[in-house]
Amino acid sequence: MAGQAWAVRCQDIVKTYDTGGQTVRALSGINLSIALGELLMLVGPSGCGKTTLISVIAGILDQDDGLCEVFGQNLKALSSKHKLAFRAENIGFVFQAYNLLPALTAAENVSVPLVINGMKRRLAERKAADLLEQVGLGSRTTSLPGQLSGGQQQRVAIARALVHGPRLIVCDEPTSALDHKTGHNVMNLLKEVALHENRSLVIVTHDARIFEFADRIAEMDDGHIVQVRDRQTR
Ligand SMILES: Nc1ncnc2c1ncn2[C@@H]1O[C@H](COP(=O)(O)OP(=O)(O)O)[C@@H](O)[C@H]1O
Ligand SMILES: [Mg+2]
Numbered sequence: 001m002a003g004q005a006w007a008v009r010c011q012d013i014v015k016t017y018d019t020g021g022q023t024v025r026a027l028s029g030i031n032l033s034i035a036l037g038e039l040l041m042l043v044g045p046s047g048c049g050k051t052t053l054i055s056v057i058a059g060i061l062d063q064d065d066g067l068c069e070v071f072g073q074n075l076k077a078l079s080s081k082h083k084l085a086f087r088a089e090n091i092g093f094v095f096q097a098y099n100l101l102p103a104l105t106a107a108e109n110v111s112v113p114l115v116i117n118g119m120k121r122r123l124a125e126r127k128a129a130d131l132l133e134q135v136g137l138g139s140r141t142t143s144l145p146g147q148l149s150g151g152q153q154q155r156v157a158i159a160r161a162l163v164h165g166p167r168l169i170v171c172d173e174p175t176s177a178l179d180h181k182t183g184h185n186v187m188n189l190l191k192e193v194a195l196h197e198n199r200s201l202v203i204v205t206h207d208a209r210i211f212e213f214a215d216r217i218a219e220m221d222d223g224h225i226v227q228v229r230d231r232q233t234r
Contacts, residue, residue, distance in 0.1 A: 006069075007168050007200035008034040008057055013066035015052055026052040027063070028223035034168075037198040039191060039213060041205055044220035050204045051096065051172055053220070057202060058170045059087045070168060088116050092161030094171035096204075098153045100145040106132055106156045107141040113164040131159040134189060136182065150177040158186055162193060169193070171203045175210055187213045 013030040016023050026049045034040050042050050055061040056068050059075040068075050071090060078086060092113070100109045110128035115121055129141045135155040145153050154177045161169055169190065175183035187210050194201045203214075211217060211231065219227040 005036060006033050007036050007038070007071060008032070008202070009067070009069045010053075010057065011067045013053070013056060013063045013068060015049075015056060015061065015063045025223055027056070030066070030223075030225055032218060032225055032228070034200050034202060035215075036200055037194060038215045039194045039201045039203065041203050041211065041214040041217045042220060043205060043217060044226075048220045049223045050220055054093075054170045054172060054202055054204055058091050058093050058168075059083050060093070088113060088164070090167050092164065092166035092169040094154075094157050094161045094169075094174050096172040096176075098145070098157040100153055100156055100160075102145050105142045105144060106137060106148065109145065109156055110159045110163050113160060113166075117164055128159065128163055131163050132156070135159050136185060151179065151182060154178060155182070155186060158190070162189075165197075167199050169199060169201045171201070173204055173206065175205065175207050180209060183207065183210060 010030050010032045013027050015027040016025045030053060042053065044050055052061065056063050057070065059070070062076050073086060075083060075086070101112070107125045107128045110131060111121070111124035114124035114127060129138070132138055132141050135158060137152060137155055137159070140148060140152060145156065148156065154174065158171070158174055161171065175186060178186060190201055190203070191213050193199050214231045217229055217231060218225050
C-alpha cells in the first residue's frame with residue numbers, strides 16, 4: 001500500500017473558527033505529507049495557522065473539509081473513544097503552553113501517557129525518570145511544575161511526548177523557552193529518536209538556530225502552505 005510510506009497525509013484541509021458571529025478561516029486547503037522518519041519544520045508568521053494545522057494532524061481538532069490520514073488512518077472517521085486510544089498509542093504532542101498537570105511531579109507528569117496505555121504506575125515512573133535524565137532533569141524528578149523554570153517545564157513536556165514511544169511526535173515551539181545549548185540538546189534527542197527509530201516529527205518553530213535539524217521546512221502564510229524546501233537547498 002503506497003500510503004504506508006507516509007506518516008501523515010493531508011489533502012485539501014480546511015478549518016474555520018466561529019467566534020461571536022465572525023468566521024476566521026485558519027486553514028484554506030492544506031496539502032502536506034510527512035514521510036516515515038522525517039523531521040519536518042513548520043514556519044510562518046503568528047496567526048498563519050500553524051497550531052491549527054498540527055492540532056488537526058494530532059487529532060486534537062477536526063477539520064471542516066479535506067482528509068487527514070495518520071499512518072493510513074483517517075482520524076475524522078474515528079469515534080472520540082477510538083481517536084483517544086489511537087492518539088495515546090501513536091502520537092506525542094508538545095503544547096506551546098506545556099500543559100503540565102500542576103499537582104503532579106515531573107516524573108508523574110511524564111508517566112501519564114504510559115499509565116493511560118495500561119502500564120503499572122511504578123514502572124511508568126521509573127521509565128519517566130530515565131527519560132527526564134536524558135533531557136537533563138534527572139535531579140528534578142520529584143519537583144512540581146511550579147517549582148521549575150519555563151525551560152525546565154518545556155523539557156518535562158518533551159519527555160512526556162516521547163515516553164510512550166509514539167510513531168508521530170508533534171511539537172509547538174519546543175525550543176522557544178530554552179537557551180541555545182539546551183535547545184540543541186533537546187533537538188539532538190528529538191532528531192535521534194526520528195532517525196534511529198524511524199519516527200516522524202513535525203515541529204512548529206520560529207527558531208532559526210534549529211533549522212539545521214530539519215529534513216524539510218514548510219512555510220505557511222494566511223492558511224496556506226506557500227513553500228516546502230529541503231534543508232540542503234535553502
Ligand atoms: N480557538 C480559536 N477560536 C477562534 N479563532 C482562533 C482559535 N484558534 C486560532 N484562531 C485563529 O485562527 C488563526 C490561526 O491561528 P493559529 O493556528 O493559532 O496560528 P499560529 O499558530 O500560526 O499563530 C488566527 O487568526 C487565530 O486568531
Ligand atoms: Mg501557534
